[in-house]
Amino acid sequence: DQQVKQNSPSLSVQEGRISILNCDYTNSMFDYFLWYKKYPAEGPTFLISISSIKDKNEDGRFTVFLNKSAKHLSLHIVPSQPGDSAVYFCAASDATGNQFYFGTGTSLTVIP
Amino acid sequence: DGGITQSPKYLFRKEGQNVTLSCEQNLNHDAMYWYRQDPGQGLRLIYYSQIVNDFQKGDIAEGYSVSREKKESFPLTVTSAQKNPTAFYLCASSTAGDIYSNQPQHFGDGTRLSIL
Helix, strand or coil: CCCECCCEEEEEEECCEEEEEEECCCCCCEEEEEEEEECCCCCCCCEEEEEECCCCEEEEEEEEEEEEECEEEEEEEECCHHHHHEEEEEEEEECCCEEECCCCCEEEEEEE | CCCCCEEEEEEEEECCCCEEEEEEEEECCCCCEEEEEEECCCCCCEEEEECCCEEEECCCCCCCEEEEEEEEEEEEECCCCCCCCCEEEEEEECCCCCCEEECCHHHHHEEEEEEC
């Protein structure tokens, strides 16, 4: 049973606009959330994270929002750039940090 | 240059054979992980190890085995008992997390295993 879900397999956005990638989770014990970016033929690279004590974390063009009551997080990329085109995975873990659960990924295409 | 090295990048196996995937890290990370990715699915945890000489099963450990004799190395053996071994395998590592300090994972570039 998928505990972390990314319901949009793909997303296309014009360069300069905002990209919003969504992620839902089912386990209320999750308290640490991450976004990874993956280019073809490479492993995922860590992008940004948020702990459950926050509802927003910002790093340059990337902002992650967490809505614990809705068990939902999102990644905002503003402004989107062609180099952002990749597959984005969200992941979650509980307080132990021993296991991470990943979504199925969303393929983002930023159109020049 | 610190990082995680997975080898080989592509691996072919005959049915009934065991095969070992290599994962080496020079990041001085305590924890290491093996994931499997199949088309249309997220990464699924096979095994993880928080310290040397200790490892735990993940969600899909059946048909796999690991060892952690050195901090830097966490090889994964895909045994003949694994009925559907064709997949993309990713190794990851992180500093040891605790309830006060979660840490992200760093990934290798993966090994694609195919059955001949």
